[in-house]
Amino acid sequence: MSSIVSSITSFFDRLSISKKLAFWYGLSLFVMLSLFGYFLYESYHQSIHHNYDRHLRFEAEQLLPHINTSGDTLAIDLSGYSRNAALKSGVEYGTYVRLYNQNGQLIYRSPNFIDVDQPLETEIPNETEEYSFSSQWQDLPARTLFYPIHDSGGTFCGWLEVTGFEWTLHEELNRFRRYLLVLIAISVAFSILGGYWLSRRALTPVASINEAAKSITATDLDKRIPVNYQVKDELTDLAETFNMMLNRLQKGFEREKRFTSDAAHELMTPLSSMRSDAEIMLRKPRSKEEYQETIERMLKEVQKMSEMVHLLLQLSRVESVHRSKPEKVCISRITEAVADQHQESAQAKNISIQTQIDPDLQVRAHGAYIEEVINNLMENAVKYTPEGGQVKLQLQRSSGKAVIHLNDTGIGFEEETKKHLFERFYRANESEVQQQSGSGLGLPLVKAIIELYGGKIRAYSEGEGKGSTFVVELPLADGKEI
Template structure:
């Protein structure tokens, strides 16, 4: 079952558009997600660095409780008391914690000793265990993802463990909302694109539909319509021109068929009229034996003329159908041309035309009966259309891989206006002589069909009042 070109275009366009939208959406979503993580990571690292710097400002005895000041040491200032210092260990005020749309409750930090003893943690810090020791870097913070929590780890002064975390709940919610917006936008773009694609594909196939409608309207009685190439797209001009050429050939073929039918009817009318007239006259009253014989002879000649015409039409019909290729075999073309020319010498003698023959050995692949018909048609035409005391030169020679037959006469030549139509069926360059010779104007058309069926070609040159030369070129056998 034939499928719709417009539907196929729409499907492919939809698939490509959908693929582009999905690819763009994934890339954009990933980029936004990565930007969110990068922003959070920068803030985490900033908080870790701030806490690390704050701890480095603590006096060593206050970080390491194993070191006890001597009894005679002066009391520490209030600001150096460990409780006071730990109380001041908190998020920085200038880093913008909570500036990403979240609250301070989304952040937490934990500061412990290497043995796990807690030094300080924020109020909302989780109670879960800390990461393994191998994950704690000493030179710079490392970033980890723990479920919906983003963490930054670092080992501070005197092996103090610093962990800063942030809940990504707000960011994930924001990302999900962005993904839904992206999905909705993509669906909207896809819908608009599909609608636009359907409209564009409709405009693309509309000229094809118009061409199809015009082609369907062409019939035997309406062959003059053509496609206006000015009104269609440039990409379809080639198709339109091809169809116009096809319509031209079709119109010409119908015209030739109509002309062939008319010409055949006209040619058959004469012998039929002769046969009918002879029969009616013969039967109108009693006749002598000699009169009956003459009437039958006239009727037989008319029947032979009809048979010749029908045989010619059948030959051309087989050529048109591509069936003019009987079993080919090697043919001695030299012998065939010689014997055919010798059979036509009495006719040339009766027309006072000298017939010269010059042949060389030549073998062709073909059908001897049809090839003999070619020679007969060309030589007999040269005899009938020659002038009294004229001459005909028949030459056969081999040229490379081809065999060429040349028939040259000294007749009146072919008029300029008749040369393009010379191989047309029922065409006669000299209509007055055609009637006296009994021809129907099929000889050269049949000759051309036979030559082309043998893989060759025929051409001619002619000069008025000088003569005509026909050349038949055939492939050499072997």
């Protein structure tokens, strides 16, 4: 049995959506029509029985005036009865009458009982109310009505049993049932065909979406699925969702392509410099001092490339770190520790570092990445603040967030620079920036980390030489998952 069910399930799973919809539509209509047909048939069946009972009751009422209830026993005289023909008809059409007293003894039976081979077996009702039932008699469907007889004083005297054949009614019922079955079968067949046609027509946009999606490859992500905005339905929403996904994919591919190109370009510069130094060294013998100077320059270029590769690896790890679960970390302690680490480099330039840190603030993150963020911002602040300047670091609780404010009196930046500040490999054109070593990956890394944990970062400056302010917001832990 289980193998049969498994085979049916497997076959059904292989059907197309159009066929499945047509099947379920046909099945639903079949169930509804079957229930409707059943109740209609039963209602018609009851109506026919009710009408035939009225016929039997009429026959009984025609006989009542010929029944004598005044004596000690019941008696019936049909000498003046005008419907004797009904009592003498053949087996299939006759009306059969029997009279019982109150004790259930047979008093009279109509003459047509003589021609009957099979006796009509009935049970006298226990109650004194009208009673009817169906049975098989003479291999035909029969209907019997027990009609109570009362005298003029209302005393129960006996029963008048009237029986007739309802085979014509049963034929009519059978014919009605056949009509219903044929009608249901035709309706279900047409509903399946119509449902299949409608579902195919309704799913035509899905086929279009499918064909359009197949034609889109990694080399032509600029293609989009056509959307009919005049029809706003679920399929339109699906097409728009696909297009939005393609937009994100295209931006991601373009960003990675640009990133790869920029990374290759940035790495090519120190490599070219090192190659030039090496070629110059090999042209002729050099003094020890010249060799040492050239090697030191090459080491600086190697250090620059190492820092760039380190930041590239950090960016790559940040973009995949969502696979590991963040933990509660105390951002207050991390901020204090990073500020202390930069005191020495700040003192070397006579820069004052002021801190104002609210204690015990916790965020859900990875401690090493939060330290990377604060360290990068502090390093830039000290690097680009001239001697005798000031750096102010604040960490405060605000509206369920840990907010970092980092102000410096450094070189600042123009509004145009602000637009590109967090782009990879971007470095401002200001001479002070170009004089300092850097890869243009620090702030993009900071932004990626902050956004990873549901935070935001903003940068402000009133212009070149007027300092800058960086604001970082991170949701406080408060027992909630990120």
